[in-house]
Amino acid sequence: MSAIITLSLLAILVLYLGLFKARRALLPVSLLGLVATVVLYGVQWGKTAEPLYSGMVLFDHFAVVFSVVCVILTILVLLLSKDYFDKSSPHVAEYYALLLFSLTGAVLVVSFHNLAMLFIGIEIMSVALYILAGIRKKDFASNEAALKYFLMGAYSTGFLLFGIALLYGASGSFDLAAIKEYVVSNPQGISPLFYAGILLLIVSLAFKLGAAPFHFWTPDVYDGSPILITIFMATVVKTAAIAGFLRLFYFCFIPLQDFWVPVLLVMTIITLFVGNLTAIVQQSVKRMLAYSSISHAGYLLFAIVAIGATSANSVLFYVTAYSLSTIIGFGSLILVKRATGSEHFEAFNGLAKKNPYLSLAIAIAMLSLAGIPLTAGFVGKFMMFSGVLADYQVLLVVLAVINAAMGIFYYFRVIVAMYFKPLDRDAIVVSGPYRVVFFLAALITLLLGVYPAWLTGLI
Amino acid sequence: MDNLFILLLIPVLGAIALAFVRQPRAAKQLALLVSLISVAATIPFLVNFVPDASMQFEQRFAWIPALGINFHIGIDGISLPLVLLTNGLIPLIILSAFSYEYKGGLYALVLFMQAGLLLVFTALDAFAFYVGWEVALIPIYFICALWGGENRIRVNIKFFIYTFFGSLLMLVAIIYLHVQVPSGDYELSSFYQLALDASTQRWIFWAFFIAFAIKMPIFPFHTWQPDTYTEAPTAGTMLLAAIMLKMGVYGLIRWLIPIAPLGVAAYGQLALVLCIIGVVYASIIAFKQNDAKRLIAYSSIGHVGLIGAGVFAWNVQGLQGAIIQMVNHGISVLGLFFVADILIRRLGTRDLAAMGGIAKSAPALAIMFLTIVMGAIGLPVTNGFVGEFLLLIGIYQYGIWYAVFGGLTIILAAVYLLRMYQKVMLGEPNAQTSGFADVSGTEWIVLAVVVVLVIGIGVYPKPLLGISEAAVTELINKVSLVK
Known part of the structure; x- marks a missing residue:
């Protein structure tokens, strides 16, 4: 609990730092605060968790682990932000404050124990992002991104609220334990309202996750927003969305599997194909990564289709692997765009000759996203496939395998451009924080790929 | 250690x-x-x-x-x-x-x-x-x-x-x-x-x-x-x-x-037929190739097809043959590709038609190349003979017609590899090939090792066969395929 308070206070503190023009202090204070939050979470670890504040939040292992993942990802994003924000706008403090607010929302989404808290968490997370997406006031694409994200997001919020209301109408409570009790105690007499509520929740959560057929905002918003905000959306927000999704369904809806699994199964398959097929034809790396993030949302949904005790660990591993690679992918795009002014695959041509270490990090990230062994991405996919096969969904896995092979096509285009297309270019200057982030992300990707046991049995 | x-x-x-x-x-x-x-x-x-x-x-x-x-x-x-x-x-x-x-x-x-x-x-x-x-x-x-x-x-x-x-x-x-x-x-x-x-x-x-x-x-x-x-x-x-x-x-x-022995029982014959088709098909294409590397590539499909057929025949001789032939094929194909590399590097072309008469200026290469070719064809006293002989016995036990068509590898390989040898080494030298430098330095070492292995295994294959014999027999006894 102290972690959430710390986070909220930190965001307000950062806002005030901006008021007093303490620009240099912004980044160190934010980082320090986030590290402190991680430590506070660490203290929480291993204690028996009780629902707090009339059952609003529950800091069980699941919540702690995913919160820590969100916070660490934010730390990496903030490290990349040094001198990024300065170039975009004079109001730097807002960036930091809004990111931290959004993070607070994300942390609530992964630790809710009451549907009201889920709603509040998602709103805190999203409202900050609506602003962040459009923070480049003079940029047309950024404005478009913000408007699209806001309109679609408002709709999905409507679905979410309506779904929660229906669940409340049927079960008489917002509390997860009470809803679970309702589901378990009368297996025959579950009201149709309740089923409708589940469907509406699936819609709104799939929207936040960026899963088809509710993904249409993703490419435009990811493409139009400043890259750093895109990283945050593609990593932290996705992590929170899938963790919240899993938490709700794992807590409450397992007995009703026969009802909602077919729905999710169809969505998963559509998501995989939509993401991969459209990613293949993209010319811009940023859009390619945006579509690939849709296909990864599909793989993440595997854990919910095959919901069970191992789902949380699979999601944790997958989301960690995916986020680290995404940070490298989009992060390197910032550098390449700065140097060449382009986001196309051609902008990466010949990079390996001049920036061998940067290229190696990008190559590792792409291999991990493609799911090649000895990277974390492979173990993530492996765990997802294992979970689904244990449920005997052979068809789904075979379709997923076809998609994984398609993924090679576009991830390897980056590698091909960097290594095999010679071009005389100037070396890209990689500043210190970028080096640290890329090095850490690539190293963890490899370490988790070689010895996954560090993370596989955590929750 | x-x-x-x-x-x-x-x-x-x-x-x-x-x-x-x-x-x-x-x-x-x-x-x-x-x-x-x-x-x-x-x-x-x-x-x-x-x-x-x-x-x-x-x-x-x-x-x-x-x-x-x-x-x-x-x-x-x-x-x-x-x-x-x-x-x-x-x-x-x-x-x-x-x-x-x-x-x-x-x-x-x-x-x-x-x-x-x-x-x-x-x-x-x-x-x-x-x-x-x-x-x-x-x-x-x-x-x-x-x-x-x-x-x-x-x-x-x-x-x-x-x-x-x-x-x-x-x-x-x-x-x-x-x-x-x-x-x-x-x-x-x-x-x-x-x-x-x-x-x-x-x-x-x-x-x-x-x-x-x-x-x-x-x-x-x-x-x-x-x-x-x-x-x-x-x-x-x-x-x-x-x-x-x-x-x-x-x-x-x-x-x-x-x-999956039951799966093999159901489809093993089909797989074996595919292997044999590969043998004949690749050999015929190899015969028409004028690109040195492509020719060896197709020959490799043919040879590995025979190995696969020997495995699917699933008896001691076939499996023994497959294992020793995997080693032999590795050695021979490495030798062949290395000779091709020497030729391509010196002549700047992969086209067999542009070569010829190299034996005159490079006798050492010619002799070693011939030995490797013989090994790949499977002439007695070379390594290829032992492997292909065992493979064909194994396939024969499975069915005589498979062995007949599988046996075509030896004949067809002789045809296309000797054709290649003839086009490269024999005949009259042309402007490019007349001053062809013979093997030197590390090339000598690689080719000599390959030649020694080709003849060594051909003359005395027993130690290599002895390594796998017990394991192969045990495996065949344990996994019987019901036809």
Whole structure:
């Protein structure tokens, strides 16, 4: 609990730092605060968790682990932000404050124990992002991104609220334990309202996750927003969305599997194909990564289709692997765009000759996203496939395998451009924080790929 | 010193060190040194190996306990020849690259691939096997795509997606089998004990078979192979043809057939027919080739088709023949590609029509080339004879007509390889070939070693056959295929 308070206070503190023009202090204070939050979470670890504040939040292992993942990802994003924000706008403090607010929302989404808290968490997370997406006031694409994200997001919020209301109408409570009790105690007499509520929740959560057929905002918003905000959306927000999704369904809806699994199964398959097929034809790396993030949302949904005790660990591993690679992918795009002014695959041509270490990090990230062994991405996919096969969904896995092979096509285009297309270019200057982030992300990707046991049995 | 981990670690450490070497000269020497250390480290295994059917030098640690995955490796009579092949040929491949100025990167990838290959040949855990399978793929992709010919990018992405898709199907089968295992692990021995029903075994068969068939390749999964072999740099071609395709054959013997015997009983005949079709088909195409590398590439499809047929015949002679022929084919095809590399490097063309009369100015090359060709054809007193003889006996026991068509390899190989020899070495020299320099330096070493192996195994194959005999007999007795 102290972690959430710390986070909220930190965001307000950062806002005030901006008021007093303490620009240099912004980044160190934010980082320090986030590290402190991680430590506070660490203290929480291993204690028996009780629902707090009339059952609003529950800091069980699941919540702690995913919160820590969100916070660490934010730390990496903030490290990349040094001198990024300065170039975009004079109001730097807002960036930091809004990111931290959004993070607070994300942390609530992964630790809710009451549907009201889920709603509040998602709103805190999203409202900050609506602003962040459009923070480049003079940029047309950024404005478009913000408007699209806001309109679609408002709709999905409507679905979410309506779904929660229906669940409340049927079960008489917002509390997860009470809803679970309702589901378990009368297996025959579950009201149709309740089923409708589940469907509406699936819609709104799939929207936040960026899963088809509710993904249409993703490419435009990811493409139009400043890259750093895109990283945050593609990593932290996705992590929170899938963790919240899993938490709700794992807590409450397992007995009703026969009802909602077919729905999710169809969505998963559509998501995989939509993401991969459209990613293949993209010319811009940023859009390619945006579509690939849709296909990864599909793989993440595997854990919910095959919901069970191992789902949380699979999601944790997958989301960690995916986020680290995404940070490298989009992060390197910032550098390449700065140097060449382009986001196309051609902008990466010949990079390996001049920036061998940067290229190696990008190559590792792409291999991990493609799911090649000895990277974390492979173990993530492996765990997802294992979970689904244990449920005997052979068809789904075979379709997923076809998609994984398609993924090679576009991830390897980056590698091909960097290594095999010679071009005389100037070396890209990689500043210190970028080096640290890329090095850490690539190293963890490899370490988790070689010895996954560090993370596989955590929750 | 006979700890298997050491054998796997030497190339990995060597690869990491070599990645930072930018001086071509230093890279060559360090790579050769590492590969020779690997050879030296293999000797204790050869000496301490007991030629019975047991699994030896086993090593195991819990890799991902939460998922029941162990890093479990070991050697028996079936894997030892392939381990010897891998570690024996890598120094030759490195030596054969000495004529080029490569930085450490290429050698690092070669050694990294060596580690992957060794893991495939020693893995006793399906997860470890799969990891090795893919780890062998990534370096060869980079070797071919970084140092290959002009079409290398398009050709190699096809190669990669093709093989990656095949191996993903295998992954699905592996996970499915794991789900069935009561003890919840990925051990090979647990997979052997599963008695799955026939319909399950049938699709398991296809999932594994497609992965292995793409790798070998068996007709009609071979379409990636000629282009990839042709566009790859010579070191890459050698790795692909001499060692990597053996992963597929080994997979058939170690994984596919013992795990899904009922599937093999249902489709084994079809697979065998595909292998034989590949033999005839590739041999005929090879006959029409005027591109030296392409010709050898097609000859490789033909030879590996016969090996595959010998495996699917599933009897002691066929399997013994397959194992010794895997080694022989590795040696011969390495020799052939190296000669092709010498020719291409000096003449600047792959076209056989532009060659001729080289024997006059390069007698040493001519004699050694002839020996290697004889070995590839399978003339008595060369290594190829022993293997093909056993293979044909095995296939004959399965059915006489298969042996008749399979036997065409020997005749057809003689036709197209001798045609190649004649076009290259005999006849009148033309303007380019008249001053052809004979072999020198490292070329001598590589070719001499190959020639010694070709004749040595041909004259006295018993030690090599003795390694695998007990293990093969045991495996055949344990897994009987009901026809």
